[in-house]
Amino acid sequence: MSGNSQEVIVIGGGVIGLSVGWYLSRAGFQVTILDRDSSGRESCSDQNAGMVVPSHFIPLAAPGVIGQGLKWMLNPKSPFYLRPRLDLEMWRWCWDFFRSSNKRNVLKYRQLLSDMSLQSRRLILEMGEELDVDIVQRGLVMYCQSRKGLENETAVADMARLVGVEAEVCGRERIRELDPDVTMDVIGGVWFPQDCHLNPGTLLAALRKDISSRGGRFLDAEAVRFIREGRRVTRIVTESEDELHVDQIVLACGAWTPDLAREFGLRLPMQGGKGYSMTLQHPVEQPRVCSLLKEGRVAVTPMGKKLRVAGTMEICGRDLSVNPLRVQGIIESFCQFFPAFKPEHFDGIDIWSGLRPCTPDGMPYIGPLPNTDNAIVATGHSMLGLSLGPVTGQIIARQLGVMDDGPALEVGLLAPQRFG
Template sequence: MAKVIIIGGGIIGLSSSYYLRRAGHEVTVLDKGKIEGNCSYGNAGMIVPSHFVPLAAPGMVQQGIRWMFNRKSPFYVKPSLNFRLISWGLKFLAHANSRHVEQSAVPLRDLSLLSKRLYDELAMEPGFDFGLKHRGILAFYKTEQAAEEEAHLVANGRALGLDMEILSAARCRALQPGLELDVLGAAHYRCDAHISPNRLMALLQENLVANDVVVVEEHGVSEVISSGGRIRKIIAGGREFEADEYVIAAGSWSPEVGRMFGLNIPLMPGKGYSFMEKDAKRRLQIPALLCEARVAVTPMDGSIRYGGTMELGKLNRQVNLNRVRGIAEAVPKYFPGLRPLMPAEKDIWYGFRPASPDGLPYIGRSARLSNLVIATGHGMMGLSLGPATGKLVSEVIAGEITGMDIGAFSPER
């Protein structure tokens, strides 16, 4: 069995650790900060086989340009002469076409369905109650244009074997009797599910520690020593760490980490925001996506989590209150009875989604370093795709035939 070091303690890193440890490997997780502060904790908690269309899709460029002039819009790219952003943008433009969408649909579907099956298995394990519920997701729309887009998505999803359906406003009200709705209708992604990310991450950590996985926080990688096409050791937090295999699962920090390994990992951090409000009456039972507003609304542990936005740019700790205000103001336009208050800045969570230019994650071995595996670039679907990615990482390290074809996710593409 191998000694493995995983760089990154988010859902991808912890999931990889879980499956590697189950396979008998000796695992150490290194994280540059505190694990409880990473992107996975503030996630909307949605498991989404319905999301088989990558971010790089036709129409996204034009829509993104229109949104750039709205301070409360759900998507924003800060104009910059940053070479990395320009390079990423050119790659994004090259992939924003129907051919790429068609080629990506089956790999994304298969990765999502594998992850959903693994979540089901994980929920059956003793001590793993992370609030998994199979109620689907309702994607509500208010305009004819969004209705047409959702109908097209549902038709394509059904052709891929996914359980999806268009519902009238009346049928939506029957499914959510505790909510007042102001919508034309919704797409019901019955193939989807949702969980409590906070509980999942805490339980995963507890399980790993109980099974002798070493978790080392506040130890960012500062140096990599390699020779002969192999990593010999790394320096993190002033300490030396040696292993047989290494995994980069550092989310939006993966490009920075990758450069120390001599790699170029094309990713941009997409900042997202979320906040919670108590829902004592439990009016919301089924998670919702507000199509035109690009807002996610999820029932979670007696509260509702509101989340959204994608700010592409540099890593920073600034909270853009206009973006959060845009989330809060969008909700009552669909649910007149839900009027979330603008939260205090201290109650606003934010995190960075690692967005690849073609909208697909990177999963597989590095061609440059034979004992390095890359697992990053999941964008907004890190939580949804965590278990599948972790299982695939364990199979790659074991030299096994992977449970699904991962060619579309090659880090060398």
């Protein structure tokens, strides 16, 4: 990496903003991370399921999701819901999502997504080593309870090998070998050995500490508008009317990024996809491997002695409130797959909610803002922000002319203006 003394302000201190800030501070930039919520309560990053998943090379917008989503809409405990609202942006997003949910979208992006994920996995392992954060490399199992579910996942495993992701279809015996300590009611699954897991809160804390130790600053303030001179942004104006001088800005505000993109005349279609997580402090059994429960769409992640269970996708604007029925749906699905657990084990547990920044084609927006020479967007990672955080940091560092190692990626496909 080459030296640099430019001032960069990264707006948004979630996993994307921190990953970008980390690579830029290592490259010698004067980094400031600006976030309006220093508690991290608004961020989607601290208490997610902690999975790093090259296995997720199929973008969210794919064949079959619309039909499945419509069926789920009828069940109040299902893992998906779209709350109808009088909001033109939401309906435009739905239309763009509908038009993207096809085989063409999968073929267009699957190789890029897999290349990015595998590169990000390499980077997060390096990051973990440097920051002393434990990253468990035992893979992920997609568990199935139905024959149809296993058939679908077997087809995904075949496609995975085509894009360079390892996958093994497993029967009950093999599953028991992979995770002998837990009781499971499944007929089989697919093991993706390259996937890993970690405690996201620990990683974020380590990134913050390291950025600070390199002279980075953290400001608790909300960016509301920008002052420009020609094609350059020269100052960021905060809600308290402070003006911050800037050489370069990076917009990494997760589900809220469209508000600031609008200041640049850019429509950035995005919806918050709400999900919940719960962390059992003393689980009755502790899996070794992280997993996804196919039919329930629930994520299960061991975190040291604790166990995190997460799920649902509610397209709900920016509402972080907890819907008890959907939470009950997560708990019931989990207990069906892991019968040693009972719903009572979750009594009184804290429920965390976060908004995944979801784009209509399931791919992030990474790249320069149009008509501006010193502003870059890094957002829209949907279900993959932790997985793709490091590679996003690397891409931004490259776009700023530093950090030229690693494979070439076709990042033009991620241009923020691709929906016009």
